[in-house]
Amino acid sequence: MKLLIKNGQILTMDEGRIIKNGCVRIDNDTISYVGEDVPAENGERVIDARGGIVMPGLVNAHTHTAMTLFRGYADDMPLEDWLFQKIFPAEDKLDPEAVYWGSLLACAEMIQSGTTLFADMYFMNEATIRATLESKLNANISRCVTGMEGEYKNRLSEAEALYDAYNGAGRGAVRVEMSLHAVYTCGKQAMRAVSKSAAKRGTGVHIHLSETMKENRDCYQQYGKSPTEVFRDMGVFENPTNAAHCVYLSENDMDILAENHVGISHNPVSNLKLASGVANVREMLGKGICIGVGTDGTASNNTLDVFEEMKLAAILQKGMRLDSTLIDARTALSMATTNGAELLGRGAERGKLKKGMRADVIILDHKAPNLLPVHNPESTVVYSANGSNVVTSIINGTPVMENRELLTIDLEKTVHGVNESLKRMGL
Ligand SMILES: [Zn+2]
Structure with a gap:
């Protein structure tokens, strides 16, 4: 046509x-x-x-698509309580049907707010891929791997099977990546195994990195190193890596990310709402690190509107540093377009x-x-x-x-599917 x-x-x-x-x-x-x-x-x-x-x-470089089901379900709580007392127990009740409808609702919201490519880290991913292909969006999808010694193996097998079945689906609309949830939910074996698996397949790795001060403190206690150093030492950064958050990075951590060409998805709304803090975007840009923007899941945002992230990415740095010349409109816009595409390994084909x-x-x-x-x-x-x-x-x-x-999603049917799923889950 x-x-x-x-x-x-x-x-x-x-x-x-x-x-x-x-x-x-x-x-x-x-x-x-x-x-x-x-x-x-x-x-x-x-x-x-x-x-x-x-x-x-626009490119949403970090989200958990099906979490639309938990929009407004748990707000105004400390991150640890939010995650362990509310979100993880609710996620235990998910089934593929619920993930499908939640993902489709997210796709509708993304299309209506101008997103054409997103990076999703979740599970029961086949349902999200189905929703993505039906709505005709582009996505990098990864099966979130967690687990200490040995526990991660089934999840990694699922991630690999997903890659084999769907990488390149929809004439390249869908790319399947690997992911590691975070330094506090993954053991060293899992980190090494996921890195090797991604390298073997030539695909990227999507991680959460230094989101909170507690994550860094616990990591130093356990490993005597920062989360960035742990991931580097486990070989993660030998793959193209999309690191979400990066709120607490030392100068040395930033140098490690820059040297290894690790890109960052900056999620200012989620970081503020969960009171995690503010990433040092100015310093990271100064080191030549590629920074995209992400909404994170809707349970911590609570929208998938990338326009909000662009504006906040710009004005937050200005306000924090008392310098209105920081992060001008073009820089913020690049984060949501060209940088986002590059971060997701799509820079040669999208973003311009x-x-x-x-x-x-x-x-x-x-x-x-x-x-x-x-x-x-x-x-x-x-x-x-x-x-x-x-x-x-x-x-x-x-x-x-x-x-x-x-034109590709029946919104009424989607809302019905979401409501039925929530009923089934007792939410
Ligand atoms: Zn996230």
Whole structure:
């Protein structure tokens, strides 16, 4: 199918190029032209952006998709109590059906807030993959491995079987990675085994790293090292790694991450809501570390709106350091587009509007009062926009939402599935 998005303010994210009145041409799943407006060709479908901002789809670099089921279920609690007293017991009641409906609800929310690629770390992943493929999103999916000596083995086998069955599914929409939950839930054997398994398959590793002060303190007590040093010593960073949070990193830890090209998903909303702290984004960027943004699961956010993360990523550093020049709009926008794609190993194919890239494109409302006037589209997107401003979303060349209407998901059926699942789980 040929598609022409015309009459847009094109925010390409390709070396800062912005086209005031431009168009994006899509040939099947690939962008074939980005530039000044051109007339439609014979038989080409035209979408009129009506002067609205046209930009690459957003990347949510860290989430636990099916946790939409626990949105608002446990708030205002310390992280340890939240996790061990509420979330883990609730997760014990999950079944694949519940994970499917929870994931589908998440996919609906992600599409409606402009996300076109996400990184998911969870379990019963086949259900999430099914939801992802049906809704036509792109995702890096990993089976979360936990466990001390020996206990991790079944989970790792599941992760490997998942890779064999689904890596590359949906013409490359789905990538299967490995993951280690965290230094406090995984033993050394698990870390070594997961690293080797990822290396053998040439895939990435998704981890939680130094999210809280307690995690670091306990790690020093157990290993005499930081979580970063433990993961490095177990060979984890020999693989492309997406490290979520990184709130408590020493200068040495940052150097280790930079040397090993470990990327970071920064989750400011979750880190604030769980009172974990604020990551030193300025220092990490200064060391050349690739930083994307993530929402984390909806039990600790409680939305999947990447626009919120972009804005907070920018203003939090300004406020913490009393320097309003820190993390400008373009930097924040890069985190949610080009950096996110690179972090997920997709930088060569996604994150920019450029000829030859996969066509993941979103269009913002041309007449939403909160977006007007547009003096600088980058500022508009980061400081003024929210997920509800996305009117149209195209993923791999296929429209998945037009004028806010979801085209790949039956929302009513999804909500019914979610409610039935919650009833079954007694929640
Ligand atoms: Zn997480």
